[in-house]
Amino acid sequence: MIEMKEVYKTYPNGVTALNGIDIHIDQGEFVYIVGPSGAGKSTFIKLMFREERPSKGSIIVNDRDLAVLKKRKVPHLRREIGVVYQDFRLLPKLTVYENVAFALEVIEETPKNIKRRVMDVLDQVRLKNKARFLPDELSGGEQQRVAIARAIVNMPQVVIADEPTGNLDPETSWEIMHILEEINQRGTTILMATHNREIVNTIRKRVIAIEDGSVVRDEHRGDYGYEI
Amino acid sequence: MTVSSVGAVTTTLLLVGVFLAVMLNLNEVAENVEEDVEIKVLLDVSAGQEEIDTVEQNLEDMPDIGTYEYSSKEEELKSLVDSLGDQGQAFELFEQSNPLNDAFVVKPEEPEDTAQVAEDIKQLDHVDKVNYGEELVERIFTFNEYARNIGLALIIGLVFTAIFLISNTIKITIIARQKEIGIMKLVGATNMFIRWPFFVEGLILGILGSIIPIAAIVSGYYYLYYNLRDRIQFDFIQLLPFNPFAWQLAGLVLAIGAFIGVWGSVMSVRKFLKV
Numbered sequence: 001m002i003e004m005k006e007v008y009k010t011y012p013n014g015v016t017a018l019n020g021i022d023i024h025i026d027q028g029e030f031v032y033i034v035g036p037s038g039a040g041k042s043t044f045i046k047l048m049f050r051e052e053r054p055s056k057g058s059i060i061v062n063d064r065d066l067a068v069l070k071k072r073k074v075p076h077l078r079r080e081i082g083v084v085y086q087d088f089r090l091l092p093k094l095t096v097y098e099n100v101a102f103a104l105e106v107i108e109e110t111p112k113n114i115k116r117r118v119m120d121v122l123d124q125v126r127l128k129n130k131a132r133f134l135p136d137e138l139s140g141g142e143q144q145r146v147a148i149a150r151a152i153v154n155m156p157q158v159v160i161a162d163e164p165t166g167n168l169d170p171e172t173s174w175e176i177m178h179i180l181e182e183i184n185q186r187g188t189t190i191l192m193a194t195h196n197r198e199i200v201n202t203i204r205k206r207v208i209a210i211e212d213g214s215v216v217r218d219e220h221r222g223d224y225g226y227e228i
Numbered sequence: 229m230t231v232s233s234v235g236a237v238t239t240t241l242l243l244v245g246v247f248l249a250v251m252l253n254l255n256e257v258a259e260n261v262e263e264d265v266e267i268k269v270l271l272d273v274s275a276g277q278e279e280i281d282t283v284e285q286n287l288e289d290m291p292d293i294g295t296y297e298y299s300s301k302e303e304e305l306k307s308l309v310d311s312l313g314d315q316g317q318a319f320e321l322f323e324q325s326n327p328l329n330d331a332f333v334v335k336p337e338e339p340e341d342t343a344q345v346a347e348d349i350k351q352l353d354h355v356d357k358v359n360y361g362e363e364l365v366e367r368i369f370t371f372n373e374y375a376r377n378i379g380l381a382l383i384i385g386l387v388f389t390a391i392f393l394i395s396n397t398i399k400i401t402i403i404a405r406q407k408e409i410g411i412m413k414l415v416g417a418t419n420m421f422i423r424w425p426f427f428v429e430g431l432i433l434g435i436l437g438s439i440i441p442i443a444a445i446v447s448g449y450y451y452l453y454y455n456l457r458d459r460i461q462f463d464f465i466q467l468l469p470f471n472p473f474a475w476q477l478a479g480l481v482l483a484i485g486a487f488i489g490v491w492g493s494v495m496s497v498r499k500f501l502k503v
Contacts, residue, residue: 049414072418079416089411106417150415 001027002048002158002189007057009043009213017043019213021057025191027157030184032200033193034224035210041193044210045162048191049081050074062157079107082151082159086166088143090135090150096122097131100150107154121149125179141172145179152183159183161192165199177203200224230433233390233397237437237488240390244383245445245481251379252477256468258372265339267346267360270329279354280330286352287332292345294337301328329356340369387488394433394492398426402500409500419501426493434489435482442478449474 002025009018017040025031033041046052047059050066059066062080069077090099097118104114122128125145135143144164151159161180165173177199184190194200200207200223207222208215217225271283280298287296299307305328309319322328336345342360350358402409412422453470 075413075416075418077416078414083414089407089414091408091411102411103415106412106415106421108421154415 001025001060001062002191003058003060004047005058007047007054007059009040009047009052010055017213018047018054021210021213021215023208023215023218025189027189028184028187030181030190030205031192032205032207032222033191033210034195034200034207034226035216036226037195039210040213041210042162043213045160045191045193048158048160049078049083075107079154080156080158082148082154082156084144084147084151084159084161084164086163088135088140088147088167090143090146092135094134095131096127096133096135096138096146099135099146100153103150103153109154117153118149121153124152124182125149139172140168141175144168144172144176148176148179148183152188156188158189158191161190163193163195165194165196170198173199197224197226230397233393233492234433234437236390236393237434237485238440240386240488241438241441241481241485242444243386244484245441245477246448247379247383248480249445249449249477251375252473253468254372254375258368261364261368263339265336265342265360267334267336267342267349267358269332269334269349269355270357270359271331272354272356273329275330275354283332283352283354287334287349290345290348292337292341292348294335296332296334299331299333301326301330304328304331387484390437390488391492391495394430394489395496397433398430398493399496401429402426402496406500422501423494423497426497427490430489430491430493431486432489433492434485434487437489438482438485441481441485445481446474446478449477 002023004021004023007018007021008016010016019040021044033044035041043052047054047066048061050069054067057067061077064073064077066077091102094102100118100121101114104117109117119128119131122131125148127142127145127149130138130142135146138146144167148159148161148164151161159180164180165176168176173196180190180192181203204221204223206220207217207224209217209222209225269283269287271280275283284296284298287293305319305322305326308328312319334345334349336342343366346358346360349355409422450470453467453474
């Protein structure tokens, strides 16, 4: 469950990114975050896994209040949240397997469990046969699937995807969406910031639109709603 | 960069090691001299047993005095004769009319207070003169103090330079691995987990840097101690024995090297772990 109450964020340089956000997202929901560039989507996403702190208000993610969360507790929060970026953020010198295993190594999981979990998620994203490949040897869509595998390998309750299809061609984008939907069907909350109108209008989910740091629209089975 | 930071640690530790060896030996010399400091209190030539007792009582009452010993003029003459060897026999003639004074040999409680104690004793009744080799004592104290302060300032300056260089080296590795660190944080690695390899790197740099200095110090001191010991004949200069001193010094240098490395790495990692 994610809940934001009266959340404001002003950066030290005086820019106000969020201007009183109130939202409630239940466990297992699939939510698109839409809005023009610079509207506050990135800040919204960053607040979710405590890369930024709110200037005012409270953010509850999985029963933790991020506004007062102690610094040393932040790693534990992040283990319950998987994050996927537009630019994949894979380590180029590690194989697909190692990139995914990395997420379990840093939380000091046992080698036996690591192997089992990694093969499991690689199967889920249909990359089991490319486990030994390096990221450079994969297509963009495959790289994004590796990133998704890494995000879900420690079974987070929430997956946050920041424009996961931003660098991909339409066909590959659908592939990624199907994988995200599958993950969602297993009960994981998915928060996806996107500019992809076609996807939002086709795979209908809850849509939260942010403009000038405020929520201007929050609809179940909503549409993209912006003319590009 | 790695070579240069190990080089910086090496240079620092070489200087620190040589300096510590010199300083600790000087300290030892000074301590020996300090322990030997005594004040000779010469009584008035006319002083009889009564006056001697009075002076003794007064010395007893002075708080800064450690020990004192009475030495009659006969004993004084005898020790003078003995100290002069064959030539001293000429003085044996004085035995009939001894020109020397009865004396007390006083050791102050704290060697540093020698001058003050001597001054106080001089004020007592029936005391003719007070001798304590003031020049030598004062000089050694001052020299030692200067050497200690300058040395400490030098060591601190060098240590900080080396820490700075190590922290820069590690900063470069960190920047190269910044992407990796970012991903580690993203997937929930604790700061301890991220810091660990850099901590080890710093430690290794520090220890690598201390190998040459330790070898130089141990072998150099070995040479100095066993070859020059016999040629330096002043009995107040005595080098600290090779074993255990050289090994203790080596341990100290290693510890300083490790400290420099670890501190340097901690300083440079801290900045990158925010957020």
